[in-house]
Amino acid sequence: MATPKDAPGSNKVPPSTAEQVKKQLKLAMTAMSVFGVSWIFGFLLIFEQINKIWVRYIFIILNSTQGILIFILYVVLEDGLYKVWREILGIIDSSTTNANSRPKNQVIANTPL
Numbered sequence: 001m002a003t004p005k006d007a008p009g010s011n012k013v014p015p016s017t018a019e020q021v022k023k024q025l026k027l028a029m030t031a032m033s034v035f036g037v038s039w040i041f042g043f044l045l046i047f048e049q050i051n052k053i054w055v056r057y058i059f060i061i062l063n064s065t066q067g068i069l070i071f072i073l074y075v076v077l078e079d080g081l082y083k084v085w086r087e088i089l090g091i092i093d094s095s096t097t098n099a100n101s102r103p104k105n106q107v108i109a110n111t112p113l
Contacts, residue, residue, distance in 0.1 A: 027073050032070050038062035 031047045041059040075081060 027077075031073060034062065035066060038066065071078060 038059060041055055041062060044055055046058060
């Protein structure tokens, strides 16, 4: 019986559960470290002797980058969305193309409609 990974043209082996867990753990640790460092500076603002302007600026900068970090980690670096964006932008990966493939917007002259 043929399985999806035995299908012709499918060279990619699906990631194992351990690989998926490792990737998600890495993403979570990255996000938690940025969030934690940011809020450590926020907590330090409680104390009057540490409540300096430079601590406020560090807190504001780190806190404002959290949304950007979430976008990069969970949208930009996501494999499925990465492939979709490459397809939308017309970027062709040489490892996945074959002799019969051509860009969608390529016009072939003298072809009957």
